[in-house]
Amino acid sequence: MVLEKLGRSLDNVIRKIRRLPQVDKDAINALIQDLQRALLSADVKVELVFEMTENIKKEAMNTKLQKARRKDFIIKLIHDELIKILGGKPAPIRIKPGKKNVILLVGIQGSGKTTTVAKLAKYYLAKGFKVATVTSDTWRPGAYEQLVQLTEKIGVRCFGNPNEKNSIKIAVKETKKAILEGFDIIIVDTAGRHKEEKELMEEITKIEQSLKPNEVILVIDGTLGQQAYSQAEEFAKATNLGSIIITKLDGTAKGGGALSACAATGVGIRFIGIGEKIDEFEEFEPIKFVGTLLGVPDIEGLIQKVQEAEVMPDQETIKRLMHGKFTLEDLYEQLKSIKKVGKMKQILTMMGAGNIPDVLKDDMEKGLEKWEVVLNSMTQQEKENPKIIKKTRKRRISIGSGVEYSVINKMLDQYNQMKKFMKRFMQMRKKGGKGGPKLPPGFDQLFKQFGGL
Numbered sequence: 001m002v003l004e005k006l007g008r009s010l011d012n013v014i015r016k017i018r019r020l021p022q023v024d025k026d027a028i029n030a031l032i033q034d035l036q037r038a039l040l041s042a043d044v045k046v047e048l049v050f051e052m053t054e055n056i057k058k059e060a061m062n063t064k065l066q067k068a069r070r071k072d073f074i075i076k077l078i079h080d081e082l083i084k085i086l087g088g089k090p091a092p093i094r095i096k097p098g099k100k101n102v103i104l105l106v107g108i109q110g111s112g113k114t115t116t117v118a119k120l121a122k123y124y125l126a127k128g129f130k131v132a133t134v135t136s137d138t139w140r141p142g143a144y145e146q147l148v149q150l151t152e153k154i155g156v157r158c159f160g161n162p163n164e165k166n167s168i169k170i171a172v173k174e175t176k177k178a179i180l181e182g183f184d185i186i187i188v189d190t191a192g193r194h195k196e197e198k199e200l201m202e203e204i205t206k207i208e209q210s211l212k213p214n215e216v217i218l219v220i221d222g223t224l225g226q227q228a229y230s231q232a233e234e235f236a237k238a239t240n241l242g243s244i245i246i247t248k249l250d251g252t253a254k255g256g257g258a259l260s261a262c263a264a265t266g267v268g269i270r271f272i273g274i275g276e277k278i279d280e281f282e283e284f285e286p287i288k289f290v291g292t293l294l295g296v297p298d299i300e301g302l303i304q305k306v307q308e309a310e311v312m313p314d315q316e317t318i319k320r321l322m323h324g325k326f327t328l329e330d331l332y333e334q335l336k337s338i339k340k341v342g343k344m345k346q347i348l349t350m351m352g353a354g355n356i357p358d359v360l361k362d363d364m365e366k367g368l369e370k371w372e373v374v375l376n377s378m379t380q381q382e383k384e385n386p387k388i389i390k391k392t393r394k395r396r397i398s399i400g401s402g403v404e405y406s407v408i409n410k411m412l413d414q415y416n417q418m419k420k421f422m423k424r425f426m427q428m429r430k431k432g433g434k435g436g437p438k439l440p441p442g443f444d445q446l447f448k449q450f451g452g453l
């Protein structure tokens with residue numbers, strides 16, 4: 001596994017969360033410390049680690065959720081934040097089937113370019129492309145032979161001219177030859193050593209300008225850790241970088257540093273090298289990668305569960321709803337969370353919406369933005385006891401919020417209808433439940449808990 005140590009520590013963090021009897025403040029603080037330790041020892045930049053853990057802490061402390069889903073919610077938070085720092089946005093795929101595609105690989109000496117040319121060639125070969133490679137490295141002794149040797153193993157042609165000293169000429173001429181011979185993906189290797197770095201950058205810029213590749217990929221050595229950032233920046237200045245390949249992620253303790261540094265450049269990571277052998281190479285998919293690191297393979301399923309939980313009102317609100325004591329704000333918050341997941345109808349049905357007047361169902365999903373503005377213009381007292389909102393108050397709220405009278409009236413009307421509905425609902429339940437709306441399983445339990453039945 002890539003980043004084995006980090007993976008192990010993160011896996012432990014997740015197991016710890018799952019074992020907790022309840023996720024309270026202390027548990028969250030302890031979890032944050034474990035996370036910080038794990039990421040810092042994987043060489044992730046201190047500022048990034050603190051920013052990430054601060055986000056998790058804030059969300060975890062401030063989001064009200066049912067007890068049963070809190071753990072999943074926190075795991076999802078960690079997952080999302082890790083994707084941000086370790087994966088960044090996925091790199092776009094610029095290779096087009098049926099077209100001629102030229103890929104230029106650049107990078108500092110020893111980063112693994114030549115090895116990666118062969119790995120990429122094998123990857124695209126398996127996808128059915130006609131792949132050829134070109135070597136334009138005139139600096140490294142035996143560079144041509146090295147690539148010939150590597151590509152021979154996978155039956156891929158290698159174009160080049162060991163007698164030519166001008167790398168730009170080689171790159172352009174040999175690529176043209178390969179295109180004329182009918183190859184549709186041509187992967188071009190470049191030099192990594194030079195008299196000095198400035199000249200290397202100039203040479204690479206010139207090759208890019210003359211060759212006009214579809215994509216320039218930077219190959220970076222993963223053992224560099226955080227230093228990968230300045231290297232990526234430098235290459236991004238010299239060329240039009242499309243994506244990054246991080247090599248040698250097998251067994252390096254600094255992998256977290258390299259991944260986060262590259263993600264911070266905003267250039268997507270497309271592949272990772274995980275060994276010297278040609279097939280020790282993987283496509284990099286941030287979601288899958290972080291899922292594996294956390295030891296949560298079915299992260300999609302988990303996200304689904306959390307989203308469903310988000311539409312459930314928290315216990316406090318349910319308690320108030322059941323006693324007809326809910327405020328305008330309660331109603332608004334519930335409607336907002338339902339709208340977020342787009343499952344309005346479902347939740348209304350769950351709450352026994354058979355008896356809810358049609359007007360309530362239709363209008364809830366619209367106009368919620370206006371509700372927010374109106375609520376902001378109300379006093380706490382008004383929100384808690386909307387009965388007191390008469391003509392003068394309405395006028396003030398309307399002027400303060402810039403929202404028409406009719407909207408405010410409708411909002412109050414909806415609130416009253418909902419309140420009435422809840423009252424009726426409760427009375428029917430108390431009478432023995434007959435004739436009342438049917439409760440979904442989760443709600444049944446809550447009713448019992450709060451003495452509603």
Ligand SMILES: Nc1nc2c(ncn2[C@@H]2O[C@H](COP(=O)(O)OP(=O)(O)OP(=O)(O)O)[C@@H](O)[C@H]2O)c(=O)[nH]1
Nearest residue numbers: 109110111112113114115192247248273274275276
């Ligand atoms: N462990 C490990 N080694 C790798 C990986 N990729 C490349 N290497 C090794 O890194 C060394 C340098 O690889 P090259 O492909 O020659 O690097 P280069 O960037 O072409 O180097 P120059 O041509 O000198 O600029 C070789 O010994 C490779 O076997 C990887 O993913 N994991």
Ligand SMILES: [Mg+2]
Nearest residue numbers: 113114137140
């Ligand atoms: Mg090389």
